[in-house]
Amino acid sequence: MTAAPQRISLVTGASRGLGFATALALGTRGDQVVALARTVGGLEELADAIEAAGGPTPTLVPLSLDDDGGLQRLGLAIHQRWGRLDLVVHAAAHAAPLAPAPHLADKDFDTSVEINLRGTRRLIAMLHPLLVAAPAGRFVYVADDRAGRPFYGAYGASKAAAESLVRSWAAESARIGPEVLTFAPSPMPTALRARFYPGEDRSTLTPCAEEAARLLARLETVAA
Structure with missing residues (x-):
C-alpha cells in the first residue's frame, strides 16, 4: 500500500501562544510545518521543540503580514516546493492598546487594520490556489469575540x-473548496491577552496546548 503523502501545514503567529502550540502539535504528528511569525527567536524555539519530539524540521518564515512582497515570495516558494497546502491555521493577530473609540490613535487603528484585516485578505489571496491544489485543503481562522466591548475598538x-x-x-467555497472554518479558543495565557488583562490570574486560563489539541480534534471530526 502506498503511504499517504506528508501533510503540508502553514501556521501564522507560530512563534508563541496558540500558533506555537498548534505548529508544535502538527509537527509532532509528522506534518511538514511552514511556521510564519515576526519573532525569529520564537520560531527557532519551535523548530527545536518539533525536532526534539521527532518531527520533521519545519520551514521557518520570519515575516510580517503587512509584507506584500514577502508573502508573494512565500506563496511562490510553497508552490515550487510542494505544489499545495493541505492546512492553514491563521492565528496571528495584532493587539492595539486599549482606548476609548474617540481617542483611538491613527497609528494603532491603522496597524490593526493592516495586520488583522488586510493581512487576512493577503493570506486568502495568496493561499487560495495552494489550498485548492490539495486534495482537501482547509483554512482555519482563529476568531475573537471582543468586538463591541468597551475600549476594544481597534x-x-x-x-x-x-x-x-x-x-x-x-x-x-462551500461547494468547490477549500474548506474554510473559524475557531474560537477559550481564554489562554498568551502575550496578546496579557496586554489586555495585565493583572489577571493566568493560572485560571486554559493552556495553549489544550486549545491546540481541541482545534486539531475538531479538524479530525470535520474530516470524518
Whole structure:
C-alpha cells in the first residue's frame, strides 16, 4: 500500500501562544510545518521543540503580514516546493492598546487594520490556489469575540471585519473548496491577552496546548 503523502501545514503567529502550540502539535504528528511569525527567536524555539519530539524540521518564515512582497515570495516558494497546502491555521493577530473609540490613535487603528484585516485578505489571496491544489485543503481562522466591548475598538473592529471576510470566503467555497472554518479558543495565557488583562490570574486560563489539541480534534471530526 502506498503511504499517504506528508501533510503540508502553514501556521501564522507560530512563534508563541496558540500558533506555537498548534505548529508544535502538527509537527509532532509528522506534518511538514511552514511556521510564519515576526519573532525569529520564537520560531527557532519551535523548530527545536518539533525536532526534539521527532518531527520533521519545519520551514521557518520570519515575516510580517503587512509584507506584500514577502508573502508573494512565500506563496511562490510553497508552490515550487510542494505544489499545495493541505492546512492553514491563521492565528496571528495584532493587539492595539486599549482606548476609548474617540481617542483611538491613527497609528494603532491603522496597524490593526493592516495586520488583522488586510493581512487576512493577503493570506486568502495568496493561499487560495495552494489550498485548492490539495486534495482537501482547509483554512482555519482563529476568531475573537471582543468586538463591541468597551475600549476594544481597534482590535475588535479589525478582527470582526477579518472574520466577516473569512465567512464570506467560506460561503463562496462551500461547494468547490477549500474548506474554510473559524475557531474560537477559550481564554489562554498568551502575550496578546496579557496586554489586555495585565493583572489577571493566568493560572485560571486554559493552556495553549489544550486549545491546540481541541482545534486539531475538531479538524479530525470535520474530516470524518
